[in-house]
């Protein structure tokens with residue numbers, strides 16, 4: 001069946017290779033670099049990095065400056081420009097972009113710290129949605145000295161969050177939430193009393209009125225598409241669009257639907273929800289004006305009794321579609337319960353679009369939604385393959401450190417943005433992070449490396465280790481996202497990325513996304529899934545092994561408390577697969593399992609998976625990293641960076657040590673440790689993670705070397 005064929009996806013846009021490769025490298029004045037290192041390769045890498053940094057700052061400006069122009073211009077233009085160096089050869093380093101808006105300065109640091117550039121205090125424009133009172137914000141503190149070698153710095157967003165910080169509610173989980181949050185569909189427990197959950201929809205703490213109260217936005221009613229479609233059917237006999245018995249759209253290449261407007265060109269993904277297809281949007285004449293009906297004209301009101309009207313009208317669009325523009329369309333199954341589920345996804349997508357119409361926060365933007373033959377269809381921009389697919393087809397699935405950092409930063413920003421909107425993604429995984437640009441530089445693998453590859457990977461990777469030329473990504477799949485104060489299902493997340501509080505049946509909230517991000521980061525670094533397991537006991541044993549500690553008594557007590565009293569919305573198999581594996585006295589996980597005689601009954605394979613394949617995370621990750629940097633790189637996350645470095649100095653000849661490499665990975669492990677905190681009330685928040693020390697360090701590696709190069713797809 002054609003549905004099962006792996007579809008080769010098209011890139012979303014062509015790479016403007018000539019200016020990128022040429023401009024970014026050659027146009028940056030050498031005087032920009034404090035490092036006058038005579039090594040031309042290092043010099044070139046630093047040049048590339050500085051060009052990137054410059055591009056970022058300027059692009060950030062362009063993104064904000066164009067945000068008020070046409071929605072399409074800002075959305076696609078923002079992507080097109082992102083990460084691209086714009087500096088003309090003779091442009092001053094002080095990039096005065098627009099006197100009315102922003103001046104950004106790049107100064108040289110006079111001291112002899114030759115790896116650092118110093119970025120001066122900068123005025124930053126904050127989008128009107130975030131700050132209704134003033135047009136500009138100045139940073140309250142100077143930027144930290146930043147190493148020149150890291151991708152991408154995104155200073156604009158950092159400041160934006162600083163500016164908004166006093167408004168956004170802290171996205172923490174309280175101790176009480178551990179017991180109370182996961183209520184049944186309508187009930188939860190407050191002080192051991194059953195109360196009705198107060199369901200509020202689409203709260204955006206970012207949008208407040210002068211009194212600090214939330215301002216809600218809602219859709220105004222818009223014409224239904226049903227009439228348009230039935231009229232279209234009569235007119236256009238060539239429409240081909242079939243639905244099978246289970247309500248799935250039956251994928252066929254070149255199907256035409258929606259009044260001849262969309263032509264199906266490929267299958268991008270499928271699941272229980274329906275299918276995602278790549279289509280050509282043939283609308284040759286603009287069918288919509290730039291006014292986004294229902295979004296451009298927000299009004300303040302109590303949200304309690306209002307709902308987003310599901311708007312299936314083609315008039316509900318963020319942009320004027322280009323003729324023959326490739327788009328991705330999620331075609332929801334024509335079955336009531338999937339249609340209902342899609343309404344939440346739609347509300348989330350609308351909240352995102354409403355609060356970030358230019359797509360600065362790297363979340364997928366909804367362009368249009370309509371109802372066609374009982375299928376809800378969500379139209380979005382088309383992006384490249386997922387980082388998961390990229391890893392699968394790579395001779396070495398590990399991403400270089402600089403790319404791990406660039407992707408992490410974007411992911412954490414996106415999630416921070418979602419959390420500020422009161423949205424928990426709940427399904428963060430590499431499959432849901434798409435590349436904006438699939439171009440890569442390939443480096444041939446050695447015979448030895450090739451001989452270690454599986455036949456599948458060998459044929460998929462073309463004998464190469466691939467390095468992206470642009471690590472820009474988009475976060476997708478809001479199909480499982482929930483608003484923080486609405487119904488929480490008992491079990492969420494794909495198993496490998498599932499946080500302990502979910503497995504243990506405690507309440508879950510924003511911190512579960514942070515745990516998932518931690519799993520993604522480690523996977524990018526090691527090239528392997530951190531938790532390749534399928535059942536609860538092994539999962540819990542592995543969590544303890546990776547964290548190097550047992551579950552804290554507090555959360556085990558909470559688990560017993562909830563399960564004994566049947567509080568909240570518990571997984572039906574919680575007792576059988578989780579609770580029974582803990583000792584009530586010691587509160588310890590009973591792993592490996594033993595029979596009445598005390599003999600170990602856990603299968604040998606499972607024992608091996610946990611005891612030999614896992615180790616405490618700092619040791620486990622470093623074992624992989626050492627393949628690139630040598631045996632000296634040993635990081636112990638219990639030590640301070642100074643003590644850890646002193647230990648390395650005492651053990652190794654200083655010739656082999658590289659302090660910058662050490663610091664980069666030391667702070668990476670520190671962030672991981674904070675993301676994998678068992679207790680969700682103590683886990684680092686997305687906002688705190690944005691400001692984590694790791695993002696002040698960079699690393700000179702193949703990721704930097706490949707950035708902006710003319711690659712292949």
Ligand SMILES: Nc1ncnc2c1ncn2[C@@H]1O[C@H](COP(=O)(O)OP(=O)(O)OP(=O)(O)O)[C@@H](O)[C@H]1O
Nearest residue numbers: 268269271273276328380381382383384431477479
């Ligand atoms: N805008 C897009 N551009 C390119 N590919 C896309 C786009 N949206 C979705 N896809 C592809 O379709 C797949 C499924 O989409 P999505 O994750 O939204 O659906 P889902 O039902 O939630 O999937 P899953 O059940 O696998 O999580 C994605 O993994 C991705 O490969």
